[in-house]
Amino acid sequence: MSYFELPEPRRGRCPFCDNVAGRETEGGVGCAVVLETDLTLTFVEPRRKHPGRLLVISKRHAPTLLDLTDEEAAAIMRDTRRAALAVTRAFEPDGLTIYQNNGVGAGHEIPHVHMHVVPRYHDDAGANPRKGSVIPYEERAEVAARIKLFIE
Numbered sequence: 001m002s003y004f005e006l007p008e009p010r011r012g013r014c015p016f017c018d019n020v021a022g023r024e025t026e027g028g029v030g031c032a033v034v035l036e037t038d039l040t041l042t043f044v045e046p047r048r049k050h051p052g053r054l055l056v057i058s059k060r061h062a063p064t065l066l067d068l069t070d071e072e073a074a075a076i077m078r079d080t081r082r083a084a085l086a087v088t089r090a091f092e093p094d095g096l097t098i099y100q101n102n103g104v105g106a107g108h109e110i111p112h113v114h115m116h117v118v119p120r121y122h123d124d125a126g127a128n129p130r131k132g133s134v135i136p137y138e139e140r141a142e143v144a145a146r147i148k149l150f151i152e
Contacts, residue, residue: 093119
């Protein structure tokens with residue numbers, strides 16, 4: 001049970017649970033993993049044209065931050081920081097936007113807790129690009145490989 005009324009995923013299965021299981025989503029999207037721990041999975045966001053944009057998710061299906069255990073919440077924050085450091089070293093952005101939504105009223109689209117790590121640049125005018133088509137897996141895998149070089 002979640003603390004907020006959340007829509008069901010548009011597909012029959014949770015796409016983030018598919019990522020955790022190592023399988024493609026129902027939409028045929030593979031996961032370009034940057035970091036995997038016992039409690040979290042960090043990967044290149046497949047539908048955003050922002051080089052180095054990552055998602056850090058809980059491995060256990062939990063709809064929101066409020067549904068996590070203290071241990072899971074701490075692990076997500078730890079690995080979000082690790083991802084942010086690696087993205088900063090790999091892409092040298094001018095800044096980072098790090099955020100997490102809870103509930104439909106906050107713009108939460110996939111009911112599986114996740115943190116966004118977004119490298120930002122002066123010339124992006126603060127834009128947060130909307131979802132688009134899936135970035136080819138090969139391109140996402142290259143980004144993941146570049147970031148992995150800096151994961152500590």
